[in-house]
Structures are given as structure tokens and as C-alpha cells.
Amino acid sequence: MRIDVSLVPGEILAKDASRSVVVVIDVLRATSTIVTALASGCEEVIPAESIEEAIALANGYKRSDYVLGGERRGVPVEGFDLGNSPQEYDGPRVAGKKIIIATTNGTNAITEYGVARDIFVACFLNADAVMEACRAYKDSDFVLVCSGQDGRFCMEDTLCAGLLATRLAEETGAEMSDAARAASLLYQQRKESIEDELLRCDHGAYLVGIGYEQDVRYCSRQSVLSVVPKVYDRRVIRKAHGGKEE
Template identity: 35%
Template sequence: MRVSYFHTPERVPSGSMAAAAVVIDVLRATSTMAWALHNGAEAVQAFANLDELNAAAAAWPQQLCLRAGERGGSRLEGFDLGNSPLAVTAEIVAGKRIFVSTTNGTRALDRVQTAPLLVTAALVNRSAVAKRLLQQAPETVWVVGSGWEGDYSLEDSLAAGALAAALLGQGGMDLKTIAANDELCAAHALWSHWQHQPEQALRLASHGQRLERLGDHDADFACCAAVDSLEVVPQQSEPGVLKSS
């Protein structure tokens, strides 16, 4: 297995695709997706385009439909949910499909939608994702950070490094064996530095500071920094649709 890390979807090579792709958006899309599926959501369907989201949601049975929208860290007006892992409780999401669009995470999913195996990861489920990759043993893996509007994000690279560490720990390999680019090595080094203080790293990140300016997100930070708190692996079952696996 050879693993590459791209810190934004814009960095993903065009004209080819890896055997597996892992999309990361720690603050907060892939953390929220994992919690939604853990709490019984039927599926999470991701959209980069809001018009397409609204059209698909309108065609779904309304009693089984929730719309989740976020831009700039805030919930979109008129949507049922924003982008908080705390909001997707079992009482709200169980049995329902969540139609979601976020500032960054859903763009990253759209970029690697054609990967034969596509999963999402965050700190909360990084060991479960590592286990799935080792079970499937794809020859090439692209780990894609969502970044922030095309720029590097510290928190996504932290999670990419955490995933690499889990792969090494579970697979008995060394970093030189699996790393296909320097970006993965750098992400692993970042995780090695912050692994005992992940929440502090999330708060240091520019997007973490942005969330702090928007209001009290202490519970979101704690939730997103809770490493290996879930066993769920959101996996694409059809284009744009993620289900628990």
C-alpha cells in the first residue's frame, strides 16, 4: 500500500484515480458524518452545489429527509442542520437521509467521487478507517484534506497524520514503506508532535480560531478531538452517498 496526502482537493492529480480515497474534514464535516451514521442516519448524501441538494431533497420522502447546510462555519438559513456533530443525535437523524453541503468537505468528496473505494475519516474514527484500508489492501490510497477555500488546514493534516500512524501501528509497516509523497511524512510528523493534545491543535488552526470567533463551540472542539471514539466507517455506496459500513 502506497499512501499520498493532498492537503486540498485542488492538489489531487487530474486524469487518474487511486484505488482508494479517504476524505478528511475534521472541523467539522467528516466528524459530523461519522456521528450521524453512528446515530442511525440511513445515509449522508453530499453535494457541492446547493441547487442540486435542494432538488434531490425535494424528491425524497419528506418525513425521512433532513437538509444540512453550512457556509463559513454557520448554518444556512432554512436548513434543518448545520455542521455540528452534536446536533446529529439519534432522536433527530435515525432512519433519515441527510442531504448535506458544506464549505469545504463536500467539494473534496466530489473531487474523488470516482474512486473504487471512497471513505471519510476524522480523528474520531481514524483507527476504524485504518483497519478498513488494511482489510481491503488497495495498492494506492489518496488521503484528501478539505482545507479552507483552497488553502492548507492544520486540522486536516493532523488527522491525515493520525491515520498514517494508525496504519503503521496496525499494519506493522514503517513510514518509508507506505509514504508516497513528502506531504504524508509531514502530516505524520505533525501528528507525532500533537498526538497528546489534539484539541489544542484544532484550536490553534485558523479554522479553529474562526469557529471560536463565531461563538461557543467548546463542545464541538472536544467532540472532534476525541480520537478513536467511533467504529463507524462512512463509505460511498453510490456517487455522493455515504453509508455506515
């Protein structure tokens, strides 16, 4: 068993993760939003790689069955129902609906690793629950994928990957790659200050600057939601057999 971390988009190719359990992380904010939406009772999340694709996908459903969400450069897309603020995706707005969502970084990572053994979606909000799901794989390698920011390394995803890598290694005795060990060391060094790190990191500071400080603080909360989103046939559902919540 080995734990690896893709610290920068494209660092670990999908073909090299085909036998691994993949965990996709985009703390600010795509995976925090997806986790919140599924915890609020939305039926499934359909990630789109572009705004155009999101609109095309939406055309396949009855208007009352879906919510269209997305952002570019942190701000909502004109004409869409919701932006990418996790707390917008609460019960009444999303319960029982499909969410079609286009975001800058996270959705690309979710759709990219389709050949993996299984793909989960993680953020700080559901860290414990993801750990619980990973614990079931006794013999698997793990690849934790940081979505990053505009093709670059980002601190917030690395700290979340570090949390998961640290716990997985403790529980399973799995070896860590250099990248996994770096993420783990960073998490261990800053684990008492996750909220501060999220507020000061490049994208966190940008979001604070355009008025989303409450989002950043919300996304730093740890293990407050128990849902484990799983990618299945390019859709994100609650971890399940047959699509039902466990």
C-alpha cells in the same frame, strides 16, 4: 504500496487516485458530522456541492424521509433543518432518515474522487475504525485527502491524515510520499495536544469565535465511534455490502 496525502484541495487529482483507496477528511466539521450522523442511525448521507443542489435533491424525497443540513462560513443555512454541528446529528433527529448536506469544503472532496477504488470518510472520531477498514486492502495505494479550508492547507485535516498515515505505514510497511511524511511528522510531534491544535488552528479559532468551541472540542476526540462511512454512488453509507451496516 504507497501512502500519499493531498494537503491542499486539488493537489492530487481524482484521475491520479483512480486505483487507490481514498480517505476523505474534513475534521472541522463535515466528516465529523457525517460520521456522527451515521453512528446515530441515519440511513445515508447525500452530500451536495451547493445549497441550491441540496434543495433540489431534497425535492426528490418525502418531507418526512430526510433532514436538510448545511453551513456557509460556519453558520447554518436559513430554512435548513440543521447546521453543521456534529452533535446536532444525534439519534432522534436523524435515525432512519436520509441527510442531505451542503458544507463549504468537505462535501466537495467527497463527490470529487468518484473514480477511486473505494472511498472512506474519516475524522478523529472514527480513526481506529477507518484503520481497520484500510487494513483489509493488502495491495492498494492510499490517498488521504485533506479537504482544507477555502482552497488552502489546514492543520486539523493534516493532523488527522498524519495519524492515519503513521498507523498505516507502521502496519503495512508502505512507503510515504513527502506529503504523507510531513503529515506523519506533524502528527507525531503534536499527538498529545490534538485538542489544543484544533482550538488554535485558523478554522478552529474562527469557530470558537462564533460560538462553536464545544464542536471543536468534540471533533478532537479520538476513536470514539466505530462507524466507517463509505462513498457509494455519490452517497455516504455505513461500510457495507448492499448498504447494511457490517
